[in-house]
Amino acid sequence: MSITSKRFAAVVVGLGMVGLSACGSSDTDQASGGGSKTVTLVSHNSWAVSKDVLAAFEKESGYQVKVLEDGDAGQAVNKAILTKDNPQGDVFFGVDNTLLSRALDNGLFQSYEAKGSDLILPEYRVDQEKHRVTPVDTGDICVNYDKAYFSEHKLTPPESLDDLIEPQYKDLLVTENASTSSPGLGFLLGTAAKYGDEGWQDYWKKLKANGVKVVDGWEQAYNEEFSGSAGGRKAGADRPLVVSYASSPPAEVIYADPRPETAPTGVATGTCFRQVEYAGLLSNAKNPEGGKALLDFLLTKKFQDDMPLNMFVYPVREGAQVPEEFVKYGPQAKDPQTMDPAKIADNRDDWVKSWTSLVLK
Known part of the structure; x- marks a missing residue:
């Protein structure tokens, strides 16, 4: 969406x-x-x-x-x-x-x-x-990161899906429920495209062990849980990584008053799924x-x-x-994950059921 x-x-x-x-x-x-x-x-x-x-x-x-x-x-x-x-x-x-x-x-x-x-x-x-x-x-569904958090903690932001399961990013990511949210489902499909029909489940087991937080939809994830968004900063949010869009950083610039010279958020371009x-x-x-x-x-x-x-x-x-x-703040990913609509049709419902059982229970 x-x-x-x-x-x-x-x-x-x-x-x-x-x-x-x-x-x-x-x-x-x-x-x-x-x-x-x-x-x-x-x-x-x-x-x-x-x-x-x-x-x-x-x-x-x-x-x-x-x-x-x-x-x-x-x-x-x-x-x-x-x-x-x-x-x-x-x-x-x-x-x-x-x-x-x-x-x-x-x-x-x-x-x-x-x-x-x-x-x-x-x-x-x-x-x-x-x-x-x-x-x-x-548009591209991608993990966004809070630049200020990573600068203050002298931590390199993640660049890929593989990075997100590394211990230095434990308890930092919030994503949306794949059964109720379009970006949440897109992120799940991106992991299936990357790791294959079976490998994505092993990936999510590791992501769950690394403290991923799941909420119902984008509004809550981005505006309430993500520390890099204007709403999240105001609410004292504590998750510096969020599943959102590659176009989120330019939006943060355009709707800020006054406009900052650089976007307060960035995109982990190796995590993107084309929507x-x-x-x-x-x-x-x-x-x-x-x-x-x-x-x-x-x-x-x-x-x-x-x-x-x-x-x-x-x-x-x-x-x-x-x-x-x-072009300046939110360029499209050069090599996003994609999936044939027919494959999505054949697997989506089963994958969502498996994801729900694996991640939410």
Whole structure:
């Protein structure tokens, strides 16, 4: 799940959660052609877009966008599956490569090839025969570290997954529950990609013995437990290592007042797992034409250029702009762990059950 401006603004600026404008006319409002003027986007709680960019789409398309946010990515996907026969909206955004097979196998989406799909970078394209989902963004789930802690303790920050089980890092790492959190699941899959179908369990036994702490979700891990975040520093957090995103350090800089010259946090680049997020036209959508227009919008250069500093993710469209802050403070990992969606589909549920039994009991 993306790291959004709403989360960091809430913690760093102290203004609370920033609501997204995006509610237009009611669903009963009719366009001249007899269809609804309102198109509804269902998402996890990390969706964000600049008001002027959204307003331009609404003006050009004639549709008004209503957004329904529904918790963490896993929670949102599960609810969307349960309500697929009478969906809450027209488009779902935020299913990632760790959960994609669950959505596709349950018939969550109908086919639609969005305009601009030919401009998506090839490494992010999936489901090319049926076009049930459209890639929208990508990012790296990585261990972040608190620079001040490691400097004060004259300790070299970890660089790899292997480092995390070394005794000098005992009781320093906090991660999210793999059964309830998208970054937690991504971190688990990263270890499976690194150590293999059997070896990842031995790795987690060592990580558990080395004092890893597990909490329910990213909000708690990053903003309450991690000593390097603005929220964690304020709360007196004592874990200088956290599973988060490669884009977390630039977010810490951008939302600090005044802005520091360097990011207070860093990324252990040898711990990263590549995450890709998708959107799709929901089966039984009440306004499929509006949903198609919205999917087209998500691939426009205007949206893809706007997205990084709103959701702290990287664009997937060729030629889209990457903010200078990302290049300086949160570049993508050069060699992240990845896994074929089919392998995730075949193993995810069993791995999560094994992980739960091994780590939480």
